Amino acid sequence: MKVLITGGGGFLGQQLARSLLAHGKLSGQGISTISLLDAAYPANAVADARLRALTGDISDPEVLADACPPDTGVAFHLAAVVSGAAEADFDLGMRVNLEGTRLLLEQLRRCAKPPRLVFASSVAAFGGTLPDVLDDSTTPTPQTSYGTQKVIGEYLVSDYARKGFIDGRSLRLPTIVVRAGKPNAAASSFASGIIREPLNGVVSQCPVSPETGVWLLSPGKVTEAFLHASQLPPEAWGTNRVVNLPGLTATVREMVAALSYIGGTKAASLVKFKPDPRIQRIVETWPVRFRTPRALSMGFKADDDFESVVSAYIFDEQIRLA
16 A cells, blocks of 8 residues: 655654654555655654655645555545644645645545545634634634634535545644744644653743643544544534544643652743744634544543643653664
């Protein structure tokens, strides 16, 4: 089986590639090739004979044709201009997040057999006036360009699946914490930064208030979710091809308290609050609490608590640096 990961040079793309290589198969079929597509790759990018790393623009049809040959069996669409950058540069977000998704779907439509597609959407699909706790019946009302582009992508994936062009399924991801590497342009970047940088002895400036809540999921759990979603049978989804992933709610204050408990008070003292009204406005449009009975019934799982999220990050970093 041939597999494609768009955004394959990113943190989650690299982690997903490692997991696929370790499993060696999907739905009982051996993986022969994993094509990674991204604009750039890290210096320590995962290497394996089964990997095919391609550098290019997802909104370029020729690049997509090379990355996604007609015998592609499964695709994971992770490539995106992140929230803050998509809000700051409307045209860039539309080109990559919307047009790139549409062009990928068209390329997948040309496959010899309808391939399975897992689309990484976001809880930024929700915004505006929301109930205290969202559930599977809450209507998406995005208040950012990024969220709007993700919701349109969900509808496109569902319609291409309805037409039988692909076997599509979309996952609305919580904020992923803790991301390894350097800060990015995502409005949610602070949620990883207030853990990652202090544990490395570096000051982290938090742009939002201590009482700001975040609906979150660890990198390990979201990678498990991608793999699980790709192997569920079509009947598990029915006509609703979108699911809100389970997660947990933590305020910034609670996250710093967990950092202090696990990493010590010295690490926690490196978190400095420097308000950024632009980031606060974006983050305040995002939901904080969910009920996710459908996802749980389908076998998706959340982290137990935020302390376990921090501990998992420390363990993963020790393995990575060993």
